[in-house]
Amino acid sequence: MCRYERDSRSEEQEIDPEELDASIRADQAQMLATGQSVLVFNAANAAIVASIFRDFYSHAQIAAWLLAFLILVVARIVHARHFRATQPSAEAVRRFLALWTLGSTLTGCLWGAASSVLWLTPDPGYHAFALFAAGGMAAGAVLTNSAYLPAMFGYIAPDVLPSIVGLFARGESTALAMGALLSAFTAVLVILGLRANGWLVSVSRRRLQQEALSAALHQRNALLHAVSTAATELTTTAPSAAAIPDLLESVGAAIGADRILVFESATAPEEPPSLLHFWQRADSPVALDASFFAADKTRAFLSGPLLAALAERRPVTAATRALEPGPAKSFLERAGVRSALFAPIVVDDAPWGWVEVEDCHSERMWKAAEIDALRILGDLIGGSLARQRYVDRLRDANEVVERSPTLLFRLRMDAKTPRLVYVSHNIALFGYDPWELTDPARSLADCVHPDDLEKVGASLARAAADGRRGGMVEFRFRRRDGGYRWLDARYAARDRPGRSQLIEGVALDVTERKEVADQIAILAQTDALTGLANRRSFIDALRRAFADAEAGGAPFSLLYIDVDHFKDVNDRLGHASGDALLEALAARLKSHCRAGDVVARLGGDEFAILQSSSRDAASASVMAAKICALSAEPYLLPGGELRATVSVGVALFASALEGPDPMLARADRALYLAKENGRNQYRIYSETQGPANNFSI
Structure with a gap:
């Protein structure tokens, strides 16, 4: 852990030996985790060795040995990847190194178990292969584990010692030579591993020392940089939204404080101040949060002399031990504050609040640069708040325009x-x-x-x-x-x-x-029950069609429709069923007419159709017959199935007619005759026949 000296010798910091050791261990752990892919070769080499030594062991022994290898390799790879994917703490590093050393030792033991072949066969060829396997895997251990000596020795010792002991135990000249060769090779590997480890540790040590030197060089400018950053941020962003919290952290870190806070003074003298922003160093000896300040309803943060100094708009320092006994001293002691620095915040030439820096480590002698930096920060916050007030007033005025449905414009x-x-x-x-x-x-x-x-x-x-x-x-x-x-x-x-x-x-x-106006116009021309055109709309359409036909346009027909015995339906089933019948009939009429036809409900159970482009009685007859047929099909109403019929009267356009009303009267007379002759039929008014026989089926 770096120890921040809070005096004039702060530039001459020395790195903490414990922190150095912890950083070196972290580097070693990362090196081991980075080389975890080499572990795959352990499993591959184990498979090769097992295939060569298969004649000396049972299938169960070979399978158990290989399975142990596979499980151990997979577990170590997963463990290494998990470690690399996280930001490990010192405890996590220690745990990783311990587990890695254990895994390396178990892997070496599995390779050491392979040397048991030395007791199972006198063949020098197998002995040589066992020596080759033990030495090769030991060399691999130096490559992957030299960053951490316990892991390297944990691997090499159980790997090569059984082979060395087994070779010397046989007493044969060839076996003795092999044992000596393996011993010498192992010694060389150990020397190389120690040298590699020393080099890696020295690299880590030099890196950490360089970082400490760099920190000392940058510390002189950190405070100036933090204040300049604050000046830039507070002149370009809204301070209460995003800028101030980040700036507090920057300034607090540059000063080396444990906490930095921004308070707004109460509007009334008897009311407590409000904590608006709060930053605390992660390694502060007394960890608090904003709720600690909110819980103290008295908010006795400042003594009288400190408040008086802030009211005079000048920075002030205080040591908790030197304060007069009272609420302010008691509160700072509970907060773990040993020394504090205060700077006023002035907005629109009136006291607004203050910014406070706290040190929980020592009774600090605040430097002039630190006092000036905090004073400047208070001035920057005050200026930013004043500017934000002005911006808010402008935004409020602009919102009135933006939310208004009335556009203002200028054209040239x-x-x-x-x-x-x-x-x-x-x-x-x-x-x-x-x-x-x-x-x-x-x-x-x-x-x-x-x-x-x-x-x-x-x-x-x-x-x-x-x-x-x-x-x-x-x-x-x-x-x-x-x-x-x-x-x-x-x-x-x-x-x-x-x-x-x-x-x-x-x-x-x-x-x-x-x-709304269009909807009102539509409603004025629409029947509320059926959605068809109403009587007024139909008469207007009839007049237009009549005028077009008189001007040389296509002739047309008028079909007048009435539901047979509709009164009986209402009396027997009720008006709801009657309305449902009218709605169903209207839907059938609408669906069987062409796009140019006009279908309307004239009132009650009376409907009318203006059949466009109907040139003669034949086309009108087809339409009338279709209407009678489709109307006679059963209706599925809420109360059950109902059968109903209609009678239809048809009038054809004739140039001799004086207007729509006489044509409508003709259709009505034809309808009357259809009802008189038994209903469920249609009649066409024919102008060419005599008065006594003016209607035809």
């Missing part, structure tokens, strides 16, 4: 072509940024519905020609997403001598009003 009439030069920020309601629409390359026609361009241009031209009268126009404005909204624009021209004319005005979104 260049060569009688309007171009938008200003639009208020609430144009964002339509998906645009103001600059997009005021771009000189953009035309107002890009945002106006093509069908409305002519009337908008004409209205603007009139306003430009007579600026005193102004103008107004309703048009569809294109949103960014391609949809349209109705705007009601009102404007007037403003003369600028010698310059192009300006038109200024407001535009209100009236889409909902237009939609």
Whole structure:
């Protein structure tokens, strides 16, 4: 752990031996974990050795030996990868090294077990292979485990010692030579491992010493950098949102403090101050959180003299031990504070609060640079808060405009072509940024519905020609997403001598009003029960068709429909069933008519169809017969199945008719005759037949 000396010799820090040892162990652990892929060769080599020595062991022994290898290798690889994927603590490093050493030792034991072949066969060839296997794996151990000597020796000792002992135990000259050779080779490997370990440790040591020197060199500038960073951040961001917490950490770390806090003074003298921002060093000897300060309802953070100094807008230092007995001293003692530094925060030339730095390690002699840095930080926070107040006032005023449905705009009439030069920020309601629409390359026609361009241009031209009268126009404005909204624009021209004319005005979104008006118009022409055209709408359509036919258009037919015995349905089943029957019949009529036909409910159980392009009685007869047939099919109503029929009266367009009303009267007379003759049939009024026989089936 680095010990921060809080005096003038802070630049001459020396690295803590315990921290050095811990850092070296961490480096060693990372080196071991990085080389974990080499473990795969243990399993591969074990398979080769097992295939060669298979004649000397049972299948169960070979399988158990290989399985042990596989389990151990997989476990060590998983353990190493898990270690590399985390940020290990000192305890985690110690645990990893211990488990790695254990794994290396167990792996060496498994290889040592392979040397038992020396007692099972006198063949020098197998002895040589056993020596080769033991020495080769020992060399691999130096490669992978030399970073940590306990792991290296834990591997090599159980790996080669059984082979050396076995070779010397045989007493044969060849075996003795092999044992001596393996012993010498092992000694060389141990020497190489020790040298590699010493080199790795020295590299770690030099790196840590260089880091300590670099820290000492940078410490002189850290405080200046933190304050300059604070100045930059607090002039570009909202301090209460994101900047201050990060800046407190930067300044607190540069000063070497345990905690740094920002308080806002209460508006009334009897009320406690509020803790707004709080930072604490992770290794602080007394770990607190913001709730500690919130729990103290008295908030007796400062004694009278300290408050007086802050009121005079000057920094002040204090040692907890030297304070007068009272609430302030008691509170600081419970917080573990041994010395503190305070700097005032002034906003709009009035005391706002203070920033406080606390040291829990020692009674600190605060340096002039540290006092100046904290004073500057307080001034920066105060200036930033003052600026934020001004920005908030501007934002509040702008929000009034942005949330308003009324757009403000200004157009310039260049060569009688309007171009938008200003639009208020609430144009964002339509998906645009103001600059997009005021771009000189953009035309107002890009945002106006093509069908409305002519009337908008004409209205603007009139306003430009007579600026005193102004103008107004309703048009569809294109949103960014391609949809349209109705705007009601009102404007007037403003003369600028010698310059192009300006038109200024407001535009209100009236889409909902237009939609309501359209819905009212639709409801005025629609039957509420069936959704068909009502009597008024049907008569208007009949008049239009009559006028078109008289002007040379296609002739048409009028079919007058009445439900047979509908009163009995209402009396027997109730009006709800009667309404359901009318709705079902209306749906059938609508579905069997062409797009150009008009289907209407005239009232009660009476319906009418204006059959377009019906040139003669034959086509009208086909339609009437179809209606009688489809109407007679059973109806599935909420109360059960119902059968009903209709009677139809048909009138054909004739130029001799004086208008729609006589034609409707003819259809009504034909309908009456259909009912008189037994219902569930149709009659066509024929003008060519005599008065006594004016109707035909």
